[in-house]
Amino acid sequence: MPHALEIKYGLTAQELLDAIDRRFRLKVALEGAVAEVQFERKLRIASREGWLTNYESHDVDGMHDFTVVTISGVTIRVEVKTIRNGAKPQVELQKTRAAKGDPSSRYYERDHFDVVAVCVGRFTGDWSQFRYVLVRELPSHRSHPNKLQVMNPIPEGEDTQPRWFSRFQDLIDAFTA
Template sequence: MPHALEIKYGLTAQELLDAIDRRFRLKVALEGSVAEVHFERKLRIASREGWLTSYEGHDVDGMHDFTVVTVSGVTIRVEVKTIRNGAKPQVELQKTRAAKGDPSSRYYERDHFDVAAVCVGRFTGDWSQFRYVLVRELPSHRSHPNKLQVMHLIPDGEDTQPRWFSRFQDLIDAFTA
């Protein structure tokens, strides 16, 4: 039975996948979606295991990607990102576009989300692998102190400043401490 997208666009699944594979920007958008699906899988497991009360995904412009509620009732806003291509893993924390007349609107406000969940699959080959950081520990933009710095290296270890976590549960513990 054909997928709804095959019917809608009059293409086979193979033709749709080939179209994605040939287009850089489309592949980048797909990778962002892949990261969100893998992160939501982690949230589903965490909810089943009982260390999250609930979570909700948001596909709304200008809003963070997920809202997570811990068993202690703390709400955490999460933005999911993928790492940049390059020799060292790093993440770019800025929006895709700026508002007309305000180039600084491309930079995230410090209070836009609480946690960045960064998929490192482009670097490791494992698209279910993430590193997590608390926004409150990230440096501010040099010219706009109420906004986040754009580029952030992701270190190997967890004994760093800012702290980068390999397990979401460890990040939740640090967030609520």
């Protein structure tokens, strides 16, 4: 049975995959979607294991990607990103475009979300692997102190400042501490 996208576009699954593979921007968008699906898998497992009460995904412009509710009832807003290409791991925290007449609107406000979940699959080859950071520990933009710094290195290990976590549960513990 053909997929709905095959029917809609009149292409086979292989032709659709080939079209994606040949287009850089489309692959970047796909990688963002893959990161969100991989993160949601982790949330489903966490819910089954009983250390999350609930979660909700959001596909709405201007909104964070997920809302997570811990077993203690704490709500955490999560933004999912993919790691940047390059020799050293880093994440870019800015929106795709700025509002007309306000270039600083491209930068995220410090209170837009609580946590960044960074898929490091582009760097490691394992698209289920993430690093997590608390927004309250990230540096501010040098010209706009109420906004986040755009480029943020992701250091090795967890004894770093800001702290980067390999396990979402450890990040939740730090968030609620």
